Amino acid sequence: MTTPERAFETTIRWPLRLTWAGLIAERATHAFWPLWSVAMVCLALPMLGLHQSMAVELVWTAVIVTAVALILTGGYGLRAFHWPRRAEAMARLDATLAGRPLQAVHDAQAIGNDDPASRALWQAHQARMAARLSEARAVPPDLKVSRRDPFALRYVALMGIAVGIFFGSLDRMGGVPVLGPDGAALAAGPSWEGWIEPPGYTGLPVLYLPDQTDDELGIPQGSRIILRFYGEIGRLTLAETVSGRSSEVPPASDPEQQFTVAQEGRLEINGAGGRSWDVALVPDAAPSVALTGPSETSFDGRMSLPYRAEDDYGVVSGQAHIDLDIAALDRRFGLALDPEPRALIERDLTLPITGSRADFTENLIDDFSQHPWANLPVSIRLQVTDAAGQTGLAPPVTMALPGRRFFDPLAAAVIEQRRDLMWNRDNATRVAQVLRAVSWKPEDRLFRSEATYLQFRVILRRLEGFANAGISAQQRDEIAQALWDLAVQLEDGDIDDARERMQQAQERLNEAMKRGASESEIAELMQELRDATQDYMRQLSRQAQQQQSEDFDSAENQQSMQMDMNDLQRMMDRIQELMEQGRMAEAQQALEELQQLMENMRVTQGGEGQPSPGQQAMDNLAETLRDQQGLSDQAFRDLQEQFNPGVNQGQSQNNQGRSGGEGQGQSHDGQGGEGNGQQGETGQPGEQSLAERQNNLRNELNRQRGNLPGEDTQAGQAARDALEQADRAMRGAEEALRQDDLAGAIDQQAEAMNALREGIRNLGEAMAEAEQERQGGQGQAQGNARSAERDPLGRSPGSGGALGGDQNLLQGEDVYRRARELLDEIRRRSGEGVRSREELDYLKRLLERF
Structure with missing residues (x-):
């Protein structure tokens, strides 16, 4: 009888071997399918001859990538492959047979070995299991890798190798080009050319590489x-x-190469006639900026802060950052609370329009008078940027933010309370209390007029109302603007009022000396005269500074005014000295001389002679424009009253027009009194309605139209057309007012004011043309003399016979735009190689100059 072990050896030998071989193939397939796929692709591409149409660099790059891919996939396969053992193959085969006979044949009886019946039963079981071994068949391997290759890349590789076999050839796999030149010279002509283009902002010329004989090149970064x-x-x-x-x-053999220099290194052209250079970067220095002096503040608070900026190629932009220096602030009174958050102040720095921006000095000009930080310590930091994006910072400078100074005590108090209100809205109640205390039983000279006092009281009442209900940001800004306007009005006043106060002080002092007043009274009146005279001179100085841009002799005027002020001070000192010595007659004579000097100064400031007819016509039209503005303001307030009764009650509105204001004391029509929101329409006894006043204003305009000069000029005719349009608009406004259509009347009045402004502008042009014609025909002899002094370009010589005229060749609002256009045109022409050498040299000199 055959034992189970012998039956095992003879029956399942080949099924077990085949199962073992299938297991090896299965594991090899799962581990090495990426390697086979890459190998098939590497064979397919050369068989199709793709490498012959590719650049040398790409071919060798593909070879390197392929080698790396084969190494990586091969390493992955070796790591993933595990050689199967015989027991693993036997277990796979046994799993396919019923009752696992392979395992049963090799098992041993665990119990009952001493019992013959039990041993016989076990032997019968093993014999039955050994008989089943004849049913064993080799187990096929699982060669599916779809779970490992979800995109079926193996089939793509297989298809590639199939295409290469059918449509390609193994002969094409040879002939891979050799990387690098073979050293053969070219047939003829230059083998290469090259240019170095520096960044445009540097202004440096383009360099031709074949002409560079040095082995080292200094190139600006970004070339x-x-x-x-x-x-x-x-x-x-x-x-x-x-x-x-x-x-x-790009490939190193491309016929055209372009790249930007970003770092130091080496530049080589390999081949016949090639060259090489060591490239060094020319550093682009960062710009710098610094203040060159203290700030200057004009009479109206405009700041001028000088600074200097430098850069090797030129500054393109700059900013000033101004932040509150709260550490240097005296935190008392209204500043004791924490300030409300405010963004820092940013202003663009002024840059030269023409000329070089590599080294220049300019001024930061701005007016911060109405800013909450005005006259408070701030930190100013300047920053400039060049074309390369580099920035330069100036050390921060701590200073008081320049703003307008107020010398009138009441104006200074109003500005201080305005600052506290802008500092924190919680100061509103305190500000109202201080203002009420200031205005309690005011002295005679505290307010310049009843109008300013009423304006002060209206602002105070509104502030108290807002403070009780919780003041908002919009209400705070509204009150702050009203306080500013009031302070300016208190500080500036009116030059006529200042002259009248000075004359009254002179008369009172003269009377006191005549009647033999006491020394204390005379000293008081003398001090009053000094104060009034200083106020008047300050008004004259402010008026002269305002006209400085229009007056060519402003410097001489300022110097003359300073001399006059010194004379006045000396004369008043002399008068006081004479009075203290009891020499009243001489003091009265000196006072009369002082009055005469002030009268002469008034004549000098007012100008000589009577105004021309054209100037008189322009003044009349300007007066008509102000009257129309006043009527429009009154119509607007009446319209407000219709929709919100009582909204304008008791408000002064700081009227700047004519015949339309409220609460301004003496009205422009000569009628005094309080504002009344409906007075223009309903009227009070003796008053005219708005429609009647509009009609009177239109009649006045028609009278002025008949007296306009410059009828035979184009500008004069344009002025007449504009005034005719204004007449039609006034007629429409009158009809709308009679129909109680206030909204329509306001629109017509706005059109009339625009037409009046256009007419005034055209009339000014007509007067300028007439003045030029008058100056051009002042006599043949004078004309010949002047023409003899002109240069070959027809320009008059400057002052003292200097070269160049005194007149401005570029005038008007477009001066900067025109300068930029001229500079761009010069640059464009200098880049045209077809121009002559002389012209190009001339254009180059212009660019260097400007």
């Missing part, structure tokens, strides 16, 4: 290098380390 290779492709190649490129690098 662009352009190379062109001629002849057979591949004979010349480029090798460079100055661009710092790591991606999208």
Whole structure:
């Protein structure tokens, strides 16, 4: 009888071997399918001859990538493959048979070995299991890798190798080109050309590379290098380390190469006639900026802060950052609370329109008088930027933010409370209390007029109302603007009022000396005269500074005014000295001389002679425009009253027009009194309605139209047309007022004011043309003399016979735009190579100058 072990050896030998071999194939397939796929692709591409149509660099790059891919996939396969053992093959085969006979044949009886019946039963079981071994068949391997290759890349590789076999050839796999030139010279002509283009903002010329004999090149950062290779492709190649490129690098044999210099390195052209250079970067220095002096403040609070900026190639922009220096602030009274958050002040720095921006001095000019930080310590930091994006910072400077100074005590108090209100809205109640205390039983000279006092009281009542209900940001800004307007009005006043107060002080002092007043009274009146005179001179000085831009002799006027003020002070000191010595007659005579000097100064400031007819016509039209503005303001307030009764009650509105204000004391029509929101329409006894006043104003305009000069000029005719349009608009406004259509009347009045402004402008042009014609025909002899002094370009000489005229060649609002256009045109022409050498040299000198 055959034992189970012998039956095992004879029956399942080949099924077990085949199952074992299938297990090896299965594991090899799962581990090495990426390697086979890459290998098939690497064979398919050369068989199709794709490498023959590719650049040399790409071919060798593909070879390197392929080798790396084969190494990686091979390493992955070796790591993933495990050699199967015989027991693993036997277990797979046994799993396919019923009752696992392979395992049963090799099992041993665990119990009952001493019992013959039990041993016989076990032997019968093993014999039955051994008989089943005849049913064993080899187990097929599982070669599916779909779970490991969900995109079926193996089939793509298989298809590639199939296409290569059917449509390609193994002969094409040879002939991979050799990387690098063979050293053959080109047939004829230059083998290569190259240019170095510095950044445009540097202003440096373009360099021709074949002309550069030095082995070292200094190139500004950001320069662009352009190379062109001629002849057979591949004979010349480029090798460079100055661009710092790591991606999208073109082939070294491309006929045209372009790249930007970003770092130091080496530039090589390999091949016949090639060259090499060591490239060094010319550093682009960061710009610098610094203040060059203290700030200057004009009478109206305009700041002028001088600074100097430098850069090797030129500054393109700059900013000033101003922040509150709260550490240096005296935190008392209204500033004791924490300030409300405010953004720092940013202003663009002024840059030269023409000329070089490499080194220049300019002024930061701005008016911060109404800013909450005015006259408080701030930190000013200047910053400039060049074309390369580099920035230069100036050390921060701590100073008081320049703003307008108020010398009138009441105006200064109002401005201080306005500052506290803008500092924190919680100061509103305190500000109202201080203002009420200031205005409690005011002295005679505290307020200049009843109008300013009423304006002060209206602002105070509104502030108290807002403070009780919780003041908002919009209400705070509204009150702050009203306080500013009031302070300016209190400080500036009116020059006529100042002259009248000075004359009254002179008369009272003269009377006191005549009647023999006491020394204390005379001293008081003398001090009053000094104060009034200083106020009047300050008004004259402010008026002269306001006209400085229109008066060519403003410097002489200021010097003359300073001399007059010194004379006045000396004369008043002399008068006081004479009075203290009891020499009243001499003091009265000196006072009369003082009055005469002030009268002469008044004549000097007012000008000589009577105004021309054209000037008188312009003044009349300006007066008509102010009257129309006043009527429009009154119509607007009446319209407000219709929709919100009582909204204008008791408000002064700080009227700046004519015949339309409220609460301004004496009205422009000579009628005094309080504002009344409906007075223009309903009227009070003796008053005219708005429609009647509009009609009177239109009649006055028609009278002025008949007296306009310049009828035979184009500008004069344009002025007449504009005034005719204003007449039609006034007629429409009158009809709308009679129909109680206030909204329509306001629209018509706005159109009339625009037409009046246009007419005034045209009339000014007509007067200018007439003045030029008058100056041009002042006599043949004078004209010949002047023409003899002109230069070859027809320009008059400057002052003292200096070269160049005194007149401005560029005038008007477009001066900067025109200067920029001229500079661009010069640059465009200087870049045209077809122009003559002399013209190009001239254009170059212009660019260097401007």
